[in-house]
Amino acid sequence: MAANTAFRTCPDTGLKVHLPAQALIKANAVAAVVFLLVGGVLGLLVALTRSELDFLPALPAESFYAVLTAHGMDVLLFWIVFFEMAVLYFASAILLNCRLAAPWLAWVGFVLMLVGAIMANVAVIQGESSVMFTSYVPMKAAPHFYLALILFAVGALIGVGVFFATLVIAREERTYEGSVPLVTFGAVTAAIIAVFTLASGAIILIPTFLWSLGYIAHIDSMTYKLVWWAMGHSSQQINVSAHVAVWYAIAAIVLGAKPLSEKVSRSAFLLYILFLQLASAHHLLVEPGVSSEWKIFNTSYAIYLAVLGSLIHGMSVPGAIEAAQRGKGYTRGVFEWLTKAPWGNPAFSGMALSLVMFGFLGGISGVVMGTEQINLIMHNTLYVPGHFHGTVVAGTTLAFMAITYLVVPLIFQREILFPKMAQWQPYVFGLGVAGISLFMMGAGTLGVARRHWDSNFSDATLTFEYPAAAFLMLGLNGLFAIMAAVGGAMYVVVVVGSILFGKRREGAGEPAQQPAEPPAGAAVGSYGNAGTLHLPGTYVLVGVFFVAFVLYYFVNWKYLSEVWPLS
Amino acid sequence: MAIAPPERRLWWKEPLDKAEIIWITIAFLWGVVMFLAMIYWHIVGEQNLSNEAYRIDPEVFAAKAEEMTEKYTVREEGDTGIPVVHPPPGSDVYLISRLWEWWPILELEKDQSYRLHLSSMDWQHGFSLQPTNINVQVHPNYDLVMTIKPNEAGTFSVVCNEFCGIGHHTMVGRIYVTER
Numbered sequence: 046m047a048a049n050t051a052f053r054t055c056p057d058t059g060l061k062v063h064l065p066a067q068a069l070i071k072a073n074a075v076a077a078v079v080f081l082l083v084g085g086v087l088g089l090l091v092a093l094t095r096s097e098l099d100f101l102p103a104l105p106a107e108s109f110y111a112v113l114t115a116h117g118m119d120v121l122l123f124w125i126v127f128f129e130m131a132v133l134y135f136a137s138a139i140l141l142n143c144r145l146a147a148p149w150l151a152w153v154g155f156v157l158m159l160v161g162a163i164m165a166n167v168a169v170i171q172g173e174s175s176v177m178f179t180s181y182v183p184m185k186a187a188p189h190f191y192l193a194l195i196l197f198a199v200g201a202l203i204g205v206g207v208f209f210a211t212l213v214i215a216r217e218e219r220t221y222e223g224s225v226p227l228v229t230f231g232a233v234t235a236a237i238i239a240v241f242t243l244a245s246g247a248i249i250l251i252p253t254f255l256w257s258l259g260y261i262a263h264i265d266s267m268t269y270k271l272v273w274w275a276m277g278h279s280s281q282q283i284n285v286s287a288h289v290a291v292w293y294a295i296a297a298i299v300l301g302a303k304p305l306s307e308k309v310s311r312s313a314f315l316l317y318i319l320f321l322q323l324a325s326a327h328h329l330l331v332e333p334g335v336s337s338e339w340k341i342f343n344t345s346y347a348i349y350l351a352v353l354g355s356l357i358h359g360m361s362v363p364g365a366i367e368a369a370q371r372g373k374g375y376t377r378g379v380f381e382w383l384t385k386a387p388w389g390n391p392a393f394s395g396m397a398l399s400l401v402m403f404g405f406l407g408g409i410s411g412v413v414m415g416t417e418q419i420n421l422i423m424h425n426t427l428y429v430p431g432h433f434h435g436t437v438v439a440g441t442t443l444a445f446m447a448i449t450y451l452v453v454p455l456i457f458q459r460e461i462l463f464p465k466m467a468q469w470q471p472y473v474f475g476l477g478v479a480g481i482s483l484f485m486m487g488a489g490t491l492g493v494a495r496r497h498w499d500s501n502f503s504d505a506t507l508t509f510e511y512p513a514a515a516f517l518m519l520g521l522n523g524l525f526a527i528m529a530a531v532g533g534a535m536y537v538v539v540v541v542g543s544i545l546f547g548k549r550r551e552g553a554g555e556p557a558q559q560p561a562e563p564p565a566g567a568a569v570g571s572y573g574n575a576g577t578l579h580l581p582g583t584y585v586l587v588g589v590f591f592v593a594f595v596l597y598y599f600v601n602w603k604y605l606s607e608v609w610p611l612s
Numbered sequence: 613m614a615i616a617p618p619e620r621r622l623w624w625k626e627p628l629d630k631a632e633i634i635w636i637t638i639a640f641l642w643g644v645v646m647f648l649a650m651i652y653w654h655i656v657g658e659q660n661l662s663n664e665a666y667r668i669d670p671e672v673f674a675a676k677a678e679e680m681t682e683k684y685t686v687r688e689e690g691d692t693g694i695p696v697v698h699p700p701p702g703s704d705v706y707l708i709s710r711l712w713e714w715w716p717i718l719e720l721e722k723d724q725s726y727r728l729h730l731s732s733m734d735w736q737h738g739f740s741l742q743p744t745n746i747n748v749q750v751h752p753n754y755d756l757v758m759t760i761k762p763n764e765a766g767t768f769s770v771v772c773n774e775f776c777g778i779g780h781h782t783m784v785g786r787i788y789v790t791e792r
Binding site: 106107110140175176177181183184221222223224225226227228265266267293294296297298301302303304305306307308309310311330331332333334336337341345348349350352353356357360361365412416417418420421422423424425426490491492494495496497498499502504505506507508509511512580584587591594595598602605606608609610611612 | 613614615616617618621623624626628629631632635636638639640642643644646647649650651653654657658659660661662663665689692694713717730734735736738740741742743744745746747748749751752753754755756758759760761762763769771772773774775776777778780781782783784785786
């Protein structure tokens with residue numbers, strides 16, 4: 046296994062890079078970007094159709110539902126999970142200076158994922174599987190639709206196994222000292238949740254596959270939903286863990302930021318592992334057959350303990366950045382550290398926008414919508430996609446885009462082509478996504494249904510009209526979707542262009558911005574708050590966030606109290 | 613740095629900064645408040661989804677809805693042929709959801725309570741009462757029973773907001789609420 050021991054030394058960080066791991070990171074990242082491109086175009090078509098603006102093109106009904114199904118799978122599943130595989134291999138083999146366990150097995154997993162992803166798209170294009178991403182029974186898709194998802198899940202599970210095996214090797218071969226880095230710890234969190242998630246997917250998709258073939262007579266619709274969402278929602282928690290790890294990684298690489306407290310940050314990740322899996326309940330709050338006691342306990346992750354994890358990261362990530370900046374001498378006033386941050390570096394700006402929007406748009410709306418009774422005024426309205434475009438697109442996707450600007454120079458060893466375009470990309474995409482998220486939530490608050498082709502109900506026997514404000518929201522959503530698509534296209538152009546035509550980087554050089562002092566395996570820094578205990582800027586930011594959270598939470602109770610009494 | 617192992621091997625014995633302790637405490641207490649809010653609303657709030665549900669065969673549910681319709685139909689809606697049913701306050705009211713209609717049209721009285729039964733004849737549907745904006749999931753084989761009390765008179769629509777195939781966007785029902 047000569048290839049298994051081939052390493053190069055990274056000129057920027059001093060890390061030993063295992064070449065087979067590097068090849069796998071490249072392959073997974075490229076596959077991810079391809080599915081982002083496909084899924085993004087489909088998403089734009091959905092938003093244009095829903096805009097109800099006459100001057101924008103619209104899909105016919107049948108294609109609309111097929112395109113919406115494929116959009117969900119391509120971006121929510123394929124783009125994100127392929128990228129997460131790259132993150133796992135990076136956080137294990139590269140950060141731990143270690144060889145990747147059984148690269149051939151990782152390739153098997155990759156091929157399975159790729160076959161599954163392509164097969165799922167083919168099934169949808171064939172037209173018999175327009176069942177939406179959730180494929181709720183008793184609506185039935187073609188058998189190979191379910192099979193495709195099973196193959197993809199098995200492939201991903203293999204990748205997760207390789208990740209764990211690499212951790213074991215790193216420990217045995219003593220390639221690092223003490224505990225694993227925080228970023229790796231975050232990746233471990235993501236991987237543990239992934240095992241739970243993918244197992245849940247198998248538990249429900251395998252019987253559903255057999256049912257679609259006729260071997261099983263009946264699948265209970267509530268059971269399906271309960272178990273399916275143990276995959277569907279928990280897999281979003283893989284994203285949360287992964288993109289929080291990415292936030293820490295970018296802050297460390299770009300600014301040399303250190304966690305304020307390893308103990309606090311790691312405990313916050315631990316809370317994810319312990320409580321995030323209860324989130325299946327978020328999708329069952331207005332369903333028959335589950336009791337209020339069950340709903341309240343599960344929807345709140347016990348007593349909001351997983352939310353607590355995110356709130357902790359919400360302070361410790363900006364806090365680490367502020368501490369690092371103050372350490373560099375940006376100490377004037379409350380916010381000099383922020384105004385003098387490297388806003389021209391797309392890795393940093395993308396990470397910062399991701400952090401803010403995940404909290405304000407995705408996080409707050411998620412907790413509000415996940416409140417047992419408030420869900421009554423939001424379930425299955427456009428508020429739901431408004432929320433998760435705040436988490437998964439503004440949060441996860443933007444964070445993954447941001448770290449790509451570091452991955453291209455460090456792993457692909459190419460310089461970023463079109464640096465000006467790269468500089469603007471996070472802002473264009475971020476603003477577009479903020480609009481998508483806000484205006485869908487706005488339309489949802491006014492009652493507009495999600496997954497619906499015709500907000501005018503022109504073919505319905507009984508007529509109904511949404512309020513005029515709802516159409517304003519839908520139109521704005523369409524326009525901001527165009528902006529987000531432009532931002533997405535800029536990303537693809539920069540990344541693909543750089544990989545194919547970027548100047549090769551050999552020997553010494555810099556990533557997009559001045560790198561931090563090389564950690565070189567054994568070398569480590571002290572804690573962020575050791576020298577700078579006082580972080581006034583972070584306290585102000587966290588305070589603003591908290592006030593917004595509390596106000597918005599109670600406003601929605603007020604909305605709820607005005608609808609018809611139910612009991 | 614977050615991409616390197618922690619400097620002090622016994623990182624779990626590091627003392628916490630005061631600011632962090634304060635924030636963690638506030639965040640935890642806020643979680644407790646939000647948790648208790650849901651319980652509180654069950655005690656004093658007026659909008660709580662009932663926990664009453666039964667397993668039921670679609671045919672049985674349809675028979676009950678038809679029986680109610682036969683008894684209390686007051687007119688037909690325009691030239692659509694859909695019956696408008698005015699059941700007595702306090703009674704059991706059945707609303708069928710199926711591809712792609714809500715049946716029948718209900719006429720209720722303001723400030724009166726009704727036991728509304730929801731079930732699907734085929735796939736899942738979404739009961740989305742507009743413009744008041746109440747949204748409840750409807751499953752086949754489950755009879756969800758909730759007590760509703762319209763608090764305003766007018767014409768309300770029931771939009772399906774769970775995707776149910778190619779006719780999904782045409783699935784609109786109606787509920788009239790009359791002054792007493």
